[in-house]
Amino acid sequence: MSLARDIADLGAVTSRLDTVGASSGALSNRNLIINGAMQVAQRATTATGVGDTNAVYPTLDRYRYIIGGSSTGRFTMSQEADGPVGFANSLKMACTTADTSIAADERMFLQHKIEAQDCQAIGKGETGAKPITVSFYVKADSAKTYGLEVFESNSSRQCTKLFNVTTDWTRVVLTFPADVDDGSSPIPDTTAEGIVLQWQLHAGSNFTSGTLNSSAFADNVNANRAGGIDSFYSSTSNTFFITGVQVEVGETATDFEHRSYGDELARCQRYYSREDAGSGAAYKRYGVGSWNSATHFECSVPLSTPMRITPTLETTGTASNYAIYSANAIDAVTSLNLINDSDAGTYNRMVGIIMSTSSGGVAGEGGTLLANNDDDNFLALDAEL
Numbered sequence: 001m002s003l004a005r006d007i008a009d010l011g012a013v014t015s016r017l018d019t020v021g022a023s024s025g026a027l028s029n030r031n032l033i034i035n036g037a038m039q040v041a042q043r044a045t046t047a048t049g050v051g052d053t054n055a056v057y058p059t060l061d062r063y064r065y066i067i068g069g070s071s072t073g074r075f076t077m078s079q080e081a082d083g084p085v086g087f088a089n090s091l092k093m094a095c096t097t098a099d100t101s102i103a104a105d106e107r108m109f110l111q112h113k114i115e116a117q118d119c120q121a122i123g124k125g126e127t128g129a130k131p132i133t134v135s136f137y138v139k140a141d142s143a144k145t146y147g148l149e150v151f152e153s154n155s156s157r158q159c160t161k162l163f164n165v166t167t168d169w170t171r172v173v174l175t176f177p178a179d180v181d182d183g184s185s186p187i188p189d190t191t192a193e194g195i196v197l198q199w200q201l202h203a204g205s206n207f208t209s210g211t212l213n214s215s216a217f218a219d220n221v222n223a224n225r226a227g228g229i230d231s232f233y234s235s236t237s238n239t240f241f242i243t244g245v246q247v248e249v250g251e252t253a254t255d256f257e258h259r260s261y262g263d264e265l266a267r268c269q270r271y272y273s274r275e276d277a278g279s280g281a282a283y284k285r286y287g288v289g290s291w292n293s294a295t296h297f298e299c300s301v302p303l304s305t306p307m308r309i310t311p312t313l314e315t316t317g318t319a320s321n322y323a324i325y326s327a328n329a330i331d332a333v334t335s336l337n338l339i340n341d342s343d344a345g346t347y348n349r350m351v352g353i354i355m356s357t358s359s360g361g362v363a364g365e366g367g368t369l370l371a372n373n374d375d376d377n378f379l380a381l382d383a384e385l
Helices: 003-020 261-269
Strands: 046-050 064-068 074-080 090-097 107-115 132-140 144-152 157-165 170-176 193-203 239-249 272-276 285-291 296-302 312-315 322-326 329-338 350-357 366-371 378-382
Touching: 046 090, 107 239, 132 144, 132 157, 144 170, 157 170, 193 239, 261 272, 285 322, 296 366, 312 329, 322 350
Parallel strands: none
Antiparallel strands: 046 074, 064 107, 074 090, 090 239, 107 193, 132 170, 132 239, 144 157, 144 193, 272 378, 285 296, 285 366, 296 350, 312 378, 322 329, 322 366, 329 350
């Protein structure tokens, strides 16, 4: 390659950075969102009857829904092979049970939380704080108006902007103003929640009766959070598709930052890591360990990436769905729990699981934790925000 070409390429990059803005920094790692292209779905690709339990991650990683009140509305959430050009997947919500009698305390929104230590470039609550720009692609079965709320968890300040959805894929770009020094503390440099994106899709008068707070961040007033939105639960024909979610520091929306599936999966596994037995894998191996006695076994399970905090253990069915294989014998497990689950430092590279059986072990003998003839089996660690 010629020197002239090298100089031309450098000029193109410099020009691009000027367009993005100095506050955005490099073109890589500028998107604060994880799984913005809806690639990773460790838990499931489809969940039905959603809406009866609050604060659940049903399908795609890093996206959960929040409900309030006692709405009878229900929906299906799924990962769909549908998206605008350049996107293979999207998150779809499809209303299956309508709720047209909206009680005052009802609400439902889709949520994505960003870890506080990843929000430091925003400078919230300080002189020199920067705006953020949120962009995403959406479509629906018919024209609707919904709201996107950016909520600051540490100070309970919020700002909501309305956006329109049509039957075609369209890109929504919303710039939220800087929240300059207001006397509240900045976003802490910790593993706690920083800012939270909340797509307001259904709300009663407790959240819609005031004046929508859309021009600046302010202390949270529920009545001002969702005024002017339509209801996703208005009809069983309602759908809501979303993909290409991006949050950038600054006032300019750049092209979506695509990442490899492996990179996105590793980012998701900081918050949730799951190993499935999979179809036909009736005796999937999860980790190796040794017997402490005839009825107690300790196992080490390696982590793909360090987790955010001390995780909780998530299993399927009952303890007997798991077994220990050693000395050419399989012994069903009667209980299993994390070891040292109060020590977050334990979870940098692996976790320990202690199990009990009715009998069968020999102290000092090695063995393997596996699914007990169950191809629906899984073992998961949850460190979600």
